[in-house]
Amino acid sequence: MLPDQNKPCILIYLAPHPGGEEKLREVQAGMEEEGIPYTVVQSNETNAAALSYEGASKSKLGVGVGIGSEDLCIHYVKLPAQKPLFSLQEAGSPAQWRHFGYNAARLVKGIPFKDRPSKNENYETNRDDLYQIVYRIVQKVLQESAQGHGEVKAWSKTL
Known part of the structure; x- marks a missing residue:
């Protein structure tokens, strides 16, 4: 061809x-x-x-x-x-x-090259790393909510 x-x-x-x-x-x-x-x-x-x-x-x-x-x-x-x-x-x-x-x-x-990965690196690891980061963020938000940080209170107008 x-x-x-x-x-x-x-x-x-x-x-x-x-x-x-x-x-x-x-x-x-x-x-x-x-x-x-x-x-x-x-x-x-x-x-x-x-x-x-x-x-x-x-x-x-x-x-x-x-x-x-x-x-x-x-x-x-x-x-x-x-x-x-x-x-x-x-x-x-x-x-x-x-x-x-x-x-x-x-x-x-004409842009910088990417670093060469190691032989054992794979793309699933990168996805797992992202999952772990998101998991930790969600855990932190839930923990702070349980402790009253960032708690959303209903606002009511009293007459």
């Missing part, structure tokens, strides 16, 4: 492999959350650095992402072929793959 040469987008080059679709889905989600378009290209090349460089070279935005079986790279067209901007030299985690999508999009937008 050849990319549309006129469409400004990040080119994601994907080497077919088990688990590749899951990696691709997370990378795409990161780009979508940042609002940057992308096009996916299947390739027989397996090296993520080579894939990402090819994507950056052919992208009108100058940014390419390579998804290999054991690695993941973001490349910028002005960098040497063997020096990708970001490289993950392991299978990684869904949180890491999504951050690659964020950072590829942020490279296009």
Whole structure:
């Protein structure tokens, strides 16, 4: 599948492999959350650095992402072929793959990159953290109400 040469987008080059679709889905989600378009290209090349460089070279935005079986790279067209901007030299985690999508999009937008998450970080933890914060706030409000703080008293006009 050849990319549309006129469409400004990040080119994601994907080497077919088990688990590749899951990696691709997370990378795409990161780009979508940042609002940057992308096009996916299947390739027989397996090296993520080579894939990402090819994507950056052919992208009108100058940014390419390579998804290999054991690695993941973001490349910028002005960098040497063997020096990708970001490289993950392991299978990684869904949180890491999504951050690659964020950072590829942020490279296009010219805004600061997000910090890379740890391998064990996941998005459920972030949701659980938010739940705990809300739970503590509700508990505090209920406790203060029981102690009479913030109590709403009915106002009546006496004649």
